[in-house]
Amino acid sequence: MHLFKLSVALAFAATATAHEPTIEQREAMIKARPFLDHCQAHFKEEEYTQQTAKRNLENIGRAKVVYGLEDVEWNDVSMVEMFGESGICHLTPEEDIGPLYVGKQHIRSDLRDGQQGVPLHLEIQVVNIKTCEPIENAYIDFWAANATGIYSAVLDFPGNGNPADRDLINKHHGRGVQPTDVDGIAHFLVNVPGHYVGRATHMHIGVHHNVKEVNNGTAIKGGHVSHIGQLYMDQMLLQAIESVYPYNTNLSPWTMNSDDAHFLHAATGGDPVLRYALLGSNVANGMYA
Template sequence: MVRISTTLLVVTAALLLPDSVVAHGVHPVHARTPDRLEQRRLFMAEGKRSLKDCANSEASRRLQERTVARRAAKADSLRAERRQRRRLDVDTVVATSHKSNLTGLTIDTDASELFGGDVKCILEPEVTQGPYYVNGELVRSDIREEEEGVDLYAEIQIIDVNTCEPVEGLYLDFWHCNATGVYSGIVASGNGDSSDTTNIDKTFLRGLTPTDEDGVASYTSIFPGHYTSRATHIHIIGTYNGTLLENNTYSGGYASHVGQLFFDQDLISEVELTAPYSTNTQEVTTNANDKILSEEAAEDFDPFFEYVLLGDSVSDGVLAWISVGVDMTRAQTITAAGTLTSDGGVMAESTSTMGGGGGMGPGS
């Protein structure tokens, strides 16, 4: 069903792996120490207090009004585009099943119910960024390239928990695996065919884009697939004070806002029935059995996209969105498994890093 926010839910999309777990066999992750657990508890508690103050502020009200109008307009535009495609290819549409497992969606559903809502997540600065992060990716919003799958239109809104204002100019890295569970830009055991060395130079389903005046970064992608031991998810990293290069890549800066975002299991299951997802032979891990997600859910955190279908079935595309709170005074060093250079991809020989240090970011 459609997930509609009715109360202020403050959650974290910064997910740590439990002790002895290795993400994709690349980055080992260590258990949280008592000091780190206490620091994390204090960080999240302060974030909750800040967001409660934001909820009734004038800035929050104005931002929500703009958010409702923008997302409603985007949904209308995407649906109109879909209708035009149907008119151009009637035979294909007639032969396609539009049955949806979701309930409660009608053409009269109020846009404010679908798109109104509060900040849903707090991104923590000191976390594991997940497998296969590649530094220096292309600045772009459409990251599909030639990958097949269910179209996904994702919007991530970034709010500063200290000011209640949207964060403008934060470059948000956004990446995930393809429909059969393979990440581009990395050659490694467990990531598709490890003998295919050409994957190091591929860039599909990776990109970053700056947030606009409303703190929103928008992406056109495909719905992510799955791989063994992990539920379906998307990785994000926010960076600032870096350099936009002439080849339209982004380099350097501080990387301080890290997270993994998830989808409802009903939606995942429906997508997995379609091709090419249905050809993926890797073992499926549900949200309920994902160790990273379950660790955070135990603390009443809920890093899930809200969404609507753009037609009668997932084949017509998915519009998904989430609002995320960040503390722009915090920063950390991020490790990368590889780097995209002007000569192609390069795997890290040991551990490469980007960012570091502190200071205020954009929008402060």
């Protein structure tokens, strides 16, 4: 089993399932929590928190350079508090893979495909739950809607874009796979997804192990999946994003986190909301999480 870390958000990786966890799976999760406590102690160690804070601050600086944004003085907040151990949350329960997953996606980090939206630089770390050490060469499968709540590569799903747009099947925005590095980290650049009917704003994550790269290193094959989960964002942050184009063109009813059954399920194991830092003076400049 493995532990999943998103900035300072942690998720427990159990056996993947496309359904609600069984009673046996829930009992296994409960029994495994002492291991989570063990790793929490590791993540509180000064050396670990300092390294995490330093790495994230450097990544934010690089992202600011890309967008031509001025650096921000962090006089009112500790880097360790923002990007080290503080605010750790568990995404323990397994989630549904959902009806909008499409396999065999390309190995790539920038999933925007020229689409407009608020850029999100997302760092994901996979850690061995027994040793609390990072896992290299795990493959993170990411999929999410675009800024107006439309998933690529799927046709005829109710509410998913214009039914007449048959070219949607050939698009791949918001989908991709990345391997973890020696620190167990994979990086993605995506647009913050928009909402669609019946769901709070969310992103999907799957963790693959022991896969083979195929098609000249552009895709993966085989292996097994250790975790399927969903990531959420702060409700007040989403409120600000909804005022930005093209999010403000989305007329679909907006479901709050507190009204989403999947969010509430994820929250039973902890806090499933990503921690983040804005790259500029407003949300339109993007963020790092």
